[in-house]
Amino acid sequence: MVTGTGEEIKAAVAAQRDWVSQLFDQLRQDGLDEPGVSRDPYGAGEQRAHASVAAIARDLGLEISGDAAANLYMTLPGRDRSAPRVIVGSHLDSVPHGGNFDGAAGVVAGLAAIAALKQSGTMPDCDLTVMGIRAEESIWFQVSYIGSRGALGTLPDGALDVRRIDTGRTLAEHIAECGGDPAALAAGTRHLDPAGIRAYLELHIEQAPSLVEAGKPVGICTGIPGNFRYPNAWIEGANDHVGLPRRFRHDAAMAGAEFAMATDALWAEHDARGIPMACTIGRFYTDPAQHGLTIVPGTFHFSLDVRAYDEAVLAALDEKVDAIIASIEQRRGVRFHRGPKARAAVGPADPAIKAGLTKATIALGIQTLDIGSPASHDGAAFAECGIPIGMIFVKNRNGSHNPHEAMAISDFLDGVSVLTHWLSANLGS
């Protein structure tokens, strides 16, 4: 039932502007680590963000709770407390020296939407929970969606034993320090039962410039890509004298270069066919302990992230990467050591939620674009459990995972209005 017109909802959301701006300033201050902000997961930076967000939730009169993965739940009770609830969530961690909005914007958006609903006298028919999710950024532990998968009981085997790249301490130790219960996670205890969740919604800054290019404030997500990853791959060749003729060489660096060009060509070929995907080699280097001007490189290290929006496309890409490796190994006499392989499933947006969000943008007179998420998000972990998901992107300059993210508060409030309209139309009474 729709309980507010577009104009009423916009006005109720606009009324939250001051505290929203102050909260973003507070979060920036909490995480300041020049250049940019660092909200290290299960560490001091993320802890401070949790405390600042929880303080606002208390001011809004929300129920605060946690779980074994130390996620933060801030709930506006609904009329029927036993009915499946709606979760609006995002993560509160960041990459090292990242921006202020990647992740945090989604949590602030959930709180702003609740404040607007309360102001307009809307009582949801089910519980509405804003979730501050832990450890989404996989750069730290090299595991995807730790907080959300911890809550859903779907953490991959061995995840609790992985070590944070900077501290060298295990995920289990970090979780325990932040008030979580790694033993319960190890036992597979699940805090969130998918049957008890009606929908998961997330607002996030766009991490590509599509909305900037289109001059539109808000995007409606068509899906979250799945991926496969080799975080610590390396190539074994042979160190040799710089004068060694080509036919005798086992040059690991040239094998790495050929691998990079071949995976890029694979992407270009998909691009030409209009099949969305991405392929990134984030780390790419010869061993500094051994490399030198007069040495043929015998080892070469790299990471690989391949992502796509369709499981069949992803599976085919996986096979093609294997074929590229086999071909290079054979021709260059080197050996690829892939190391551990990580995977995350594709997270398709729920068609009904997507249609509802689009309807909201029309009612609000907000210009939008349908876009596939360039990045991975916690929503994919919810979708994997069969929970309907929807995402709203907000225009943002300069990408993300850097200190130069630039989201305008007016664009953010447009995104919050879309979220609030959807909540009002679907849960309101």
Ligand SMILES: [Zn+2]
């Ligand atoms: Zn994010």
